[in-house]
Amino acid sequence: MTSTDNLVKDGDRVMLKKGDNLRVFQVHKGREIFLEKMKFKLDGIIGETYGSLFEVKDGEMVKIVRQIENETSTDDKGIDTEKDNRHLLDQDSNQKLKQEEIEQMKKDGISGAHLIDQLIENSATFQSKTEFSQAKWVKKKKKKHLNQFTVLRPSTRLLCEMHWSKGPSRICNLRIDSLSQMLTMGNIRAGSTVMVVESCLGLVTGAVLERLGGFGKVISFYHGDSPMKCNLDNYDFSKEIMDTLYNYPLELVNSLKHKTELRVNDDVSMETADLTDESKCIKVEQDKDKSDNIVPSVENVIKDSNVVIDTKADVEMESESKNESESKTETRTESDLAEGEGQLKVADRSVEKTDNREGDCEQKTGGKRRGKKWNKRDNKVKKTKERAEAKILRAKEIVDARRIIQEKNVDCLIVATKFHPTPIVLALVDYVNPSRQIVVYSQFKEALEDCYVYLREHKGLVNYRLTETWLREYQVLPNRTHPVIQMSGTGGYVLTATTVVKSPN
Amino acid sequence: MSFAKYKSNIENGDTVMLYLGFDNMHTLVIKDGDTFQTRYGALRHSHLIGKQYGSRVYCKKGYLYVLHPTPELWTVNLPHRTQILYSTDISFITMQLDLRPGSIVVESGTGSGSLSHSIIRTIAPTGHLHTFEFHDQRAKVAAEEFDIHGISEYVTVTHRDVCQDGFQLDHIADAVFLDLPKPWEVIDSAKGALKHQGGRICSFSPCIEQVQRTCNTLTSNGFVELKTFECLLRNHDVRTVNLPLPDLGPSDLVLHDGSVTINSSTDNGKQNDITEETDTGTESEKTDKDFIDANCLKTESEEQIVDTSDKSKRKIDSNDLRDSNSDTKRPRFDKLKLQNTRHDFDLIGCKDDKSFFFKTSAPTLQMPGHTGFLTFATLYHSN
Numbered sequence: 001m002t003s004t005d006n007l008v009k010d011g012d013r014v015m016l017k018k019g020d021n022l023r024v025f026q027v028h029k030g031r032e033i034f035l036e037k038m039k040f041k042l043d044g045i046i047g048e049t050y051g052s053l054f055e056v057k058d059g060e061m062v063k064i065v066r067q068i069e070n071e072t073s074t075d076d077k078g079i080d081t082e083k084d085n086r087h088l089l090d091q092d093s094n095q096k097l098k099q100e101e102i103e104q105m106k107k108d109g110i111s112g113a114h115l116i117d118q119l120i121e122n123s124a125t126f127q128s129k130t131e132f133s134q135a136k137w138v139k140k141k142k143k144k145h146l147n148q149f150t151v152l153r154p155s156t157r158l159l160c161e162m163h164w165s166k167g168p169s170r171i172c173n174l175r176i177d178s179l180s181q182m183l184t185m186g187n188i189r190a191g192s193t194v195m196v197v198e199s200c201l202g203l204v205t206g207a208v209l210e211r212l213g214g215f216g217k218v219i220s221f222y223h224g225d226s227p228m229k230c231n232l233d234n235y236d237f238s239k240e241i242m243d244t245l246y247n248y249p250l251e252l253v254n255s256l257k258h259k260t261e262l263r264v265n266d267d268v269s270m271e272t273a274d275l276t277d278e279s280k281c282i283k284v285e286q287d288k289d290k291s292d293n294i295v296p297s298v299e300n301v302i303k304d305s306n307v308v309i310d311t312k313a314d315v316e317m318e319s320e321s322k323n324e325s326e327s328k329t330e331t332r333t334e335s336d337l338a339e340g341e342g343q344l345k346v347a348d349r350s351v352e353k354t355d356n357r358e359g360d361c362e363q364k365t366g367g368k369r370r371g372k373k374w375n376k377r378d379n380k381v382k383k384t385k386e387r388a389e390a391k392i393l394r395a396k397e398i399v400d401a402r403r404i405i406q407e408k409n410v411d412c413l414i415v416a417t418k419f420h421p422t423p424i425v426l427a428l429v430d431y432v433n434p435s436r437q438i439v440v441y442s443q444f445k446e447a448l449e450d451c452y453v454y455l456r457e458h459k460g461l462v463n464y465r466l467t468e469t470w471l472r473e474y475q476v477l478p479n480r481t482h483p484v485i486q487m488s489g490t491g492g493y494v495l496t497a498t499t500v501v502k503s504p505n
Numbered sequence: 506m507s508f509a510k511y512k513s514n515i516e517n518g519d520t521v522m523l524y525l526g527f528d529n530m531h532t533l534v535i536k537d538g539d540t541f542q543t544r545y546g547a548l549r550h551s552h553l554i555g556k557q558y559g560s561r562v563y564c565k566k567g568y569l570y571v572l573h574p575t576p577e578l579w580t581v582n583l584p585h586r587t588q589i590l591y592s593t594d595i596s597f598i599t600m601q602l603d604l605r606p607g608s609i610v611v612e613s614g615t616g617s618g619s620l621s622h623s624i625i626r627t628i629a630p631t632g633h634l635h636t637f638e639f640h641d642q643r644a645k646v647a648a649e650e651f652d653i654h655g656i657s658e659y660v661t662v663t664h665r666d667v668c669q670d671g672f673q674l675d676h677i678a679d680a681v682f683l684d685l686p687k688p689w690e691v692i693d694s695a696k697g698a699l700k701h702q703g704g705r706i707c708s709f710s711p712c713i714e715q716v717q718r719t720c721n722t723l724t725s726n727g728f729v730e731l732k733t734f735e736c737l738l739r740n741h742d743v744r745t746v747n748l749p750l751p752d753l754g755p756s757d758l759v760l761h762d763g764s765v766t767i768n769s770s771t772d773n774g775k776q777n778d779i780t781e782e783t784d785t786g787t788e789s790e791k792t793d794k795d796f797i798d799a800n801c802l803k804t805e806s807e808e809q810i811v812d813t814s815d816k817s818k819r820k821i822d823s824n825d826l827r828d829s830n831s832d833t834k835r836p837r838f839d840k841l842k843l844q845n846t847r848h849d850f851d852l853i854g855c856k857d858d859k860s861f862f863f864k865t866s867a868p869t870l871q872m873p874g875h876t877g878f879l880t881f882a883t884l885y886h887s888n
Contacts, residue, residue: 006702051703051885184596187575189626190606213606434559435573452743466741474733476720500559500570
């Protein structure tokens with residue numbers, strides 16, 4: 001790694017860390033961001049080293065030197081003190097500085113450290129507090145008044161911490177220790193082919209991509225219209241890593257058992273600007289007869305989704321029916337299933353819509369940027385052409401992903417969704433090589449119990465484990481060491497098992 | 506050779522895992538001509554060569570599965586030379602140290618190599634592990650193991666007491682892991698081993714006094730964002746439980762004069778035992794009862810699938826309601842709620858007149874309550 005690799009560049013995604021508070025932003029010269037009730041530009045961090053500490057001054061980020069805390073010098077003082085809180089009264093008059101005065105000082109550009117000194121000076125009770133109490137007080141004030149941010153490169157660890165503190169429900173309450181278990185128990189490593197089904201804002205897919213480091217393949221299954229690529233943007237992966245990712249729609253999972261191969265329609269040339277909705281990006285290789293029997297599962301799903309999706313409208317799959325009578329029975333069961341899926345999807349879409357509304361500021365800025373870029377290109381022909389190209393690319397990706405899955409050479413299956421995992425796992429487990437790991441996460445133990453019972457019946461797996469991890473943090477300070485007061489009650493459950501060669505009996 | 510990457514068939518010299526049942530596994534190195542004794546009878550190594558990993562292999566008195574080695578299976582089967590780290594702590598360490606392909610990691614001590622195998626798995630093929638062990642023979646055995654497992658190119662084993670002589674590494678590492686009785690003695694040296702741009706450190710200590718001292722030293726050496734955790738694993742056994750229903754007597758037993766006669770002919774006692782069927786184990790242990798049980802559950806969960814689609818419908822409804830007049834919201838919502846209450850099946854199991862059956866997964870009665878405290882910290886580049 002060269003030294004420039006560790007410098008913040010314009011366009012990078014960076015994480016700003018203040019205490020336990022983490023946020024992702026994209027660096028853009030001249031653009032203001034909004035964080036901690038402040039508006040400021042990130043220009044000051046460009047060209048600086050990752051891991052540097054900055055303070056917000058007059059709407060700009062200014063690099064400051066990190067101080068080594070000499071907390072250790074207080075070793076035995078605090079505990080032997082004569083002071084206690086018997087004379088302390090809880091009243092507003094303890095602080096002589098008025099709220100308005102503090103605000104004015106801030107407006108005048110006082111540094112956070114200086115402000116805290118002022119607060120101490122004007123506190124009637126500070127001197128009568130014990131040393132430990134003073135330290136705690138200062139720490140609290142620092143958290144409130146010091147606007148210092150460490151600039152960090154995004155990683156699974158930091159993104160998981162960020163989502164966990166912002167809104168764990170959006171990542172299915174997947175706590176960092178559960179995610180670590182999943183990656184370890186799944187034996188995720190460079191060179192593997194991994195299938196990921198998740199609805200944790202791309203966190204699991206990103207974590208797997210990070211662990212593969214550009215070696216291997218990740219097939220990420222998405223629900224609904226299009227893959228949630230913008231979530232992976234936070235990781236700021238290199239092209240080498242992103243090239244190992246293949247997106248595949250969940251709606252085409254049941255159809256995987258049909259051997260028919262999807263093929264990108266070459267007739268749709270890149271030059272065709274007016275690409276109509278009816279044009280097919282994907283065609284099916286038809287070997288023998290040209291009977292237009294469409295695989296019901298796919299067709300129904302497409303019909304059910306009344307929102308027009310770029311690829312989906314174009315991806316049409318046809319296949320020959322092997323046997324009239326056989327296909328009839330199959331048709332019934334599959335269409336039933338498809339209906340169920342369709343309903344689920346509508347619900348899901350509404351959830352996503354609300355999600356988008358309360359989208360994070362970093363996503364908003366990202367969206368704005370894309371919007372701006374988009375507007376610049378007023379050449380409509382170019383626009384449709386690009387869209388057509390994107391469609392074909394997406395279609396190609398689906399075809400590639402399908403081929404990889406159907407090779408049945410997958411090394412791991414990881415499921416962590418808001419859906420009931422059993423049908424997903426049952427539909428995909430047979431594409432995993434023997435003697436490999438499957439990992440299913442759920443925030444509900446009952447879902448995994450059900451999954452376990454079905455897998456037992458499905459056969460072809462051994463060494464099942466249904467586990468839960470317990471995570472307790474400790475405050476470690478001289479003479480003040482104890483578990484942290486608040487702790488997380490659950491971080492979800494993980495079911496793991498090892499695939500084996502299916503025996504006939 | 507089998508640890509470096511997945512392969513499909515067993516070859517001579519491979520390390521394989523034999524799975525005989527839940528918590529009953531062995532590891533062995535395939536050596537043509539050798540025989541291995543299992544609980545199900547003798548197993549000739551030559552019989553395994555060429556077989557696909559994951560195959561079922563028959564012995565005289567039963568069958569077993571031959572599995573591909575993974576660091577996790579190795580951890581539960583390796584020959585102990587020291588106390589070892591288990592997968593729960595290992596996975597948390599791997600995540601907290603930001604390990605990935607290409608990471609340069611320093612570890613001390615090597616011990617039995619449990620963590621080492623896991624680190625190498627994650628950082629290969631472009632990363633490297635520098636592991637230090639003060640016990641000469643342990644260092645040698647670990648190096649031999651890495652060689653047999655085909656991963657020696659990713660690791661350098663050094664026999665040295667790092668507390669006395671330090672790591673002697675010049676700013677090359679992304680992460681340092683310490684499992685030492687006195688970790689504070691090497692923190693200065695660990696700082697020198699971490700890259701100029703900074704990195705992560707982890708110290709594993711069983712006792713809080715060690716943690717206390719380590720944290721002091723980390724802070725005074727400029728490490729920041731110190732976090733100390735305990736991470737424990739709870740195993741859940743999926744099983745069917747049968748809780749007997751108590752006999753509360755008939756409701757018409759109160760006589761006219763207010764006295765109560767007790768009918769002594771009730772046949773409880775026999776039924777009043779909780780029975781449990783553990784569902785964990787290999788397929789060979791599976792009984793017909795289990796099978797019926799699973800079928801029973803199938804119908805239940807089919808209902809559940811219907812139920813979820815109902816729910817999603819309802820969700821849309823309530824979303825619609827939110828948009829429309831708020832006055833109409835309450836009564837219609839209550840109506841929906843009423844529909845939600847189903848009486849045609851028990852929510853979590855089924856009852857007959859004698860007992861209540863349900864599927865559950867209960868934590869094991871005994872579990873390891875403490876392994877050690879994991880302290881993590883970051884060192885940012887010095888400027």
